Amino acid sequence: MAGVCGDTAVLINVSGTGLGALPDQLHAAVADVGFEFNVMVAGETGLGKSTFLNAVFATELHTLKPYGEIDYRVPPTSETVAQTFTISEGGVKLNLSIIDTPGFGSAVDNTKCWLPLQDELQGRLKDYMNAEAKTEREPSWPDLRVHCLLYFIAPTGHRLKALDIAVLRELQPLVNIVPIIGKGDLLTHSERAPFRERIIADLKAAGIEYYTFPQDDDDVAEPGVETVPPFCASAGSAADAAFGGPREYPWGVHNPASVAQSDASTIRRLLIRTHMQSLVHTTNIGVYEEYRSRALGGGSGADRGPTPLTEFEDLKQGQSQKRDAIDTDMAAAFKRTAADHEKELRELESVLLEEHESLHRELVVLKRNVEEKTQKFAAEKLAAEVQPAPPPVTKKSKRLFK
Secondary structure, eight states, X not given: OEEEETTEEEEOOOOSSSGGGHHHHHHXXXXXXXXXXXXXXXXXXXXXHHHHHHHHTTSOSSOOOOGGGOOOXXXXXXXXXXXXXXXXXXXXXXXXXXXXXXXXXXXXXXXXXXXXXXXXXXXXXXXXXXXXXXXXXXXXXXXXXXXXXXXXXXXXXXXXXXHHHHHHXXXXXXXXXXXXXXXXXXXXXXXXXHHHHHHHXXXXXXXOOOXXXXXXXXXXXXTTOOOSSSEEOOOOOOTTSGGGOOEEETTEEEOTTOTTTOSHHHHHIIXXXXXXXXXXXXXXXXXXXXXXXXXXXXXXXXXXXXXXHHHHHHXXXXXXXXXXXXXXXXXXXXXXXXXXXXXXXXXXXXXXXXXXXXXXXXXXXXXXXXXXXXXXXXHHHHHHHHSOOOOOOOOOOOOOOO
16 A cells, blocks of 8 residues: 655555565466567578577577578578467467568678668558557557567678668667677687677767666676677577587587577577566667657657658659659650651651752753754744645656557
8 A cells, every 4th residue: 555645655565465466467467368579680691590599499480401401592682571489388478470581681782781671670660550549449469569689790700891880770760689799609709709899889889779688687697697789699400409509610619508608598598588578668668659759750850760741741742753754754755756757857858859859850851852842843844834845746658569
């Protein structure tokens, strides 16, 4: 029970009321319905993303092919592929959704390759906002928002690639980002720490914010365990051992389950055991509220993401520009057609004039010839009329003598 005095709440300790059992009621209700957790996985092909997810959730979320059957051809685009699983442990159900991005970063030209990821994240936030804003809505609707983005970084040992910086800068307002160095067993202990520091420096210099797990939690902060991303993880595909079990190399043995050699077990504990609901809560009160504020027009000019009004204005302006472009193209096409017809008419006119002049010249010559022949004929006629006629010729008769 709590008493209220003015604006100050007074704490009153009581006993025997049953208030202590309220968490048990919440636990029973939530355990019956189950939990929802949506994870997006991104990064270049070949960094062990599918293997790592299988190891973290201790089940075959992705069917892995033997080494000899692997198809190294990747899709030409980085379209997103979503898969939903229901995992149960100790009577607690987890509705897990994995959004994969096959072919991401594998094209020759990776310009704006993050657009499919950005569209997926924004689409899920928009769908949730529309479902929430309905006048008649369901008592509960599925939470399809992406709660966590596991972004895998290539273990180059140098710095972040320009592609990684561009992608993370565009996606940071839409999701909690957890950077992970994939295939961490390719780095030695002396290489891991400097590489992590350079990645953190690059992220800070680029103004990229990522999810940091609290370090003041006794359940999380353990001696010798790294709880600040980027994590350095590796995992195997063996189902009968933790994270694939130890792997032998010419230079020694690597055990992914060892916290001294890999952060895989730490990531599993942070994602599932201790901070899954924290990621969901941060998505709800942080990422989603900022997106909703921007979408409803309440964000500042520095906020990213268009509002419905600006989207309509942009669409209207785009349609107007499209109409203007069509009108311009049609006018230009008409002018070109008219010019071509005018040119053809001029050429035809020139040909007709030349033929007319040729016919006129021929007519003049023919007329002159006719006139000359007429004059000659008249002269000959006149001369024939003036000249006297010759005397007639008489024939003598001939007699025959016997």
